[in-house]
Amino acid sequence: MSLLERSFHLAHYIFPEGGSCLEFGVFRGGTFAYQADQINKHYPKSRLIGFDSWQGLPEETPGIWIPERHAKGEYAAPKDEVLRKLAEANLSIDDPRLRLVDGFYSDSLTPDVRSSIDSLIFVNIDVDIYSSTIELLDFIEPLLRPGVILYWDDWKDPRDSHDKPWGEHAAWDDWRAKHPGIEVATVGTNEYLQQVMVVTAAHGATLAAPLPSLAEIEKRAAELERNPPELRKRKAGESALTSVKIWVNSIPVIGPAIRRAYRALG
Numbered sequence: 001m002s003l004l005e006r007s008f009h010l011a012h013y014i015f016p017e018g019g020s021c022l023e024f025g026v027f028r029g030g031t032f033a034y035q036a037d038q039i040n041k042h043y044p045k046s047r048l049i050g051f052d053s054w055q056g057l058p059e060e061t062p063g064i065w066i067p068e069r070h071a072k073g074e075y076a077a078p079k080d081e082v083l084r085k086l087a088e089a090n091l092s093i094d095d096p097r098l099r100l101v102d103g104f105y106s107d108s109l110t111p112d113v114r115s116s117i118d119s120l121i122f123v124n125i126d127v128d129i130y131s132s133t134i135e136l137l138d139f140i141e142p143l144l145r146p147g148v149i150l151y152w153d154d155w156k157d158p159r160d161s162h163d164k165p166w167g168e169h170a171a172w173d174d175w176r177a178k179h180p181g182i183e184v185a186t187v188g189t190n191e192y193l194q195q196v197m198v199v200t201a202a203h204g205a206t207l208a209a210p211l212p213s214l215a216e217i218e219k220r221a222a223e224l225e226r227n228p229p230e231l232r233k234r235k236a237g238e239s240a241l242t243s244v245k246i247w248v249n250s251i252p253v254i255g256p257a258i259r260r261a262y263r264a265l266g
């Protein structure tokens with residue numbers, strides 16, 4: 001299981017009754033379809049909302065460094081591709097638990113949309129750049145509560161380096177300095193330096209029963225990492241070889257080692 005997938009399950013361990021899951025940066029819908037499928041199969045009371053421009057990344061805040069692949073317009077993808085992925089999983093955006101909010105965050109993250117979201121449990125942050133991260137953090141701030149999992153897909157990609165902070169990690173540092181009442185603990189990372197945080201304090205509330213303790217959350221995160229992955233069902237049209245590759249790739253320790261060796265070979 002990827003770190004994103006483990007984080008999604010961790011959120012449902014913390015909140016077994018389910019709740020709202022948000023994905024900022026849907027692109028072609030790979031991770032959106034995964035979460036939708038898991039909700040359908042295992043967490044039927046949860047909901048998933050994805051936010052994307054479908055026009056790719058906007059301009060980064062002037063003065064903040066970007067690697068080339070984070071230039072304006074990168075990662076543009078038609079929304080239809082997401083709908084097609086849902087259909088492959090026998091799901092549809094007409095399912096009342098699923099929703100896609102279209103547009104750039106500067107327009108789409110409105111108070112009305114925020115007030116339609118209740119019981120936040122999971123946030124997948126995969127927007128790559130500083131400006132988008134600040135916008136989404138401002139949007140979710142009133143919804144944060146102890147136990148919410150924040151997953152950062154591009155926290156500090158090891159392919160990139162710069163003398164000053166950039167992208168998602170720079171945005172978190174700046175935003176967090178202005179919101180001292182929001183406290184988090186990091187409960188997972190990997191060789192891509194993706195991060196998983198759990199909110200430990202927000203709006204005067206702290207992590208307390210009936211929620212699991214931080215030690216219990218850390219233990220569950222470690223168990224999810226150790227447990228062998230489930231054998232996944234082969235998707236329609238997927239070759240047996242691809243299926244085996246995806247499965248091997250998802251095995252803890254072995255998958256990352258193979259990926260490292262593959263990268264080293266160029």
Ligand SMILES: C[S@@+](CC[C@H](N)C(=O)[O-])C[C@H]1O[C@@H](n2cnc3c(N)ncnc32)[C@H](O)[C@@H]1O
Nearest residue numbers: 025026027030052053056075104105126127132
């Ligand atoms: C790296 S891709 C997401 C990948 C996806 N989560 C996956 O794993 O397949 C980043 C996405 O964030 C979206 N995005 C970034 N900043 C945005 C903004 N300010 N408004 C709307 N969409 C934004 C882009 O359109 C792009 O689809």
